[in-house]
Structure formats: structure tokens, C-alpha cells
Amino acid sequence: MLLWQRRKHLDNLAPPVELEGTMPELPEVESLSLALKEVLGSGRKILRTLVFDSKLGSLDRLAGDTLYRPERIGKGLYFPLAGGDFLQVHLRMTGRLLHHSLSREFLRYERLRLEFEEGVLSLLDPRRFATVMVVETIPQRRALDIVKDQVTAEELWERGLRKGTTIKSFLLDQSILAGIGNIYASEILHRAGIDPRRAVSSLSLTEWKAILNSASAILGLAISCRGTTISDWRDLFGRPGGYQRYLKVYGREGKPCFRCGQLLKRLKIGGRSTYFCQVCQK
């Protein structure tokens, strides 16, 4: 409300248009990245920048610069700028990007708008956790990315031997494996038949191969579905994703396992809800 009033003071746009928020993991951010590559082509000049939330800091220097197709690193997006810097975007819990042509309407939860000769790129974020900043370099030391890199079971097994945590927490550790979030971690372990409470150091090489196969299949399918829409995820053009119909355990506490019929359990691991089947996952 405050944002809208401030916005209204700045410019003379129509009242807010209602649009929902999001919550992106690797497949969702990858879907945005692929769509942005189409939209931005070989680079698009930013005609005007509108910042509606002072939490984002000053992004004035973007106006007049050229925005190029982004690279996804983990759950983050890095857009090269003509000047050699990068625009770093992380959507956190509820951030969302929308490409549209509603040049005169202020969108609900809109925090940032980049205007191009054709179209508008907006950041929408109800909870205002998303971060946008201009940085000089992209991260050099990178975590392993199951979609972009040739990750082997051997290297994960070896990394896991030295850790004193659970496989669930290990999969969510962004400094080791980039991009896996809370939904896909539960799904990956169910498909692999691994109990999320297992000590990561106890996993065999064979079990790691199962986890890696599971992760590749699930993340790949989720990308081709343009992500998972449980409540309100939408892609760059406002369309829902399709992976929700493939979810086997996430959000299904007390419902029967599709594989064995056992009622699914939920517990907290590392402070996050974790869904699994006591029978299928050992």
C-alpha cells in the first residue's frame, strides 16, 4: 500500500493489477533464463528504470545501458551489461519476473520495472525478499550444477564422506550442489528410494548413482514443464508450470505413496518440511 502510494506520487499510472507471487528453485529459474534469452535476443537497451522499493537500492545506472541474455548460476540470474558489469537477480522466496506490455498499469507487488523499446520486464515480490544489484563480476568459485555440469556420483560420494549431516540437508546446501530446493529435494530422494534422514557419509556409491539419476530426470522434466505451480508460480509470460502433476511426495503428508500405498510422513530436517515414504525410502 505504501509502495503504491509512493508510486502514484512518482507517476500517473492506473491502479494496481492483481497478479500472484512465486517461489523458484532451479527448474523455475532455468525456465525464466531460457525465456529471457528469447526476449533479450542479442541485447536490449534499457530506456527507463523505475524502482518502487528503496530496499533494492539505487539502480539508476541501468537506464541507457544494454541488458544481455542471462546466465543462471544456482538459483540466481546474472545479466551482462554493456559496460562490463552484471545485473544480479535472486528471487528468494516470492520473487517473480514478468515480461509484459502493460506500460501504463502498476502491477500488484511490483518492485522494479525495466522498460525497453518493446516490452517491459517487471520484478514482482509480495514478501520483498528478492535482491537485485549491479555487481562487477559473477561468482568464480561455483557449486556443482546437475543440469549444467557433468556431475559424477563419485565426486558427490567423496564430498559426502567428510560431512556430518543428512542427505536432505546435503542436497539443499547451495555451496555444494546449486539449485536444488525444498520441493525437489523431497522428490529426488523418494524417486531414488533414499531416506532423507540418512547420514550422507553412509551412502554407497550405488546409492549416489541412484540419487544422481533421480535428480537429472526430475530436474530435466521439471524444466521441460516450466516448473511447478503449487499455488502461484508463473513463468516469464504469466503461464503456470506443469510439474505439479508429477509430484510424488511434496505436500502429500498422510496420503498414500503412489508406489507402495503406505501413508506418507512429514518431518522437519534442517528446519524445512520434508516429505517421504517410510517403506520405499531406506
Next chain:
DNA sequence: CCCTATGTTCCCAA
């Protein structure tokens, strides 16, 4: 009022 939430960071304790 209670609880939950697809993420990350920070402080503190074991």
C-alpha cells in the same frame, strides 16, 4: 489467535 510457506543469512549453542 495459531500455523504454514519452493530462500538465504546471521547469531548462538552443542
Next chain:
DNA sequence: CTTGGGAACATAGG
């Protein structure tokens, strides 16, 4: 040094 717990960020929905 590591790990986990809890709080924080801020808002909506059940």
C-alpha cells in the same frame, strides 16, 4: 570447524 536451531527478513493464506 561443524552442525543444527531459531530468528530475521515481510506478507499472505488456511
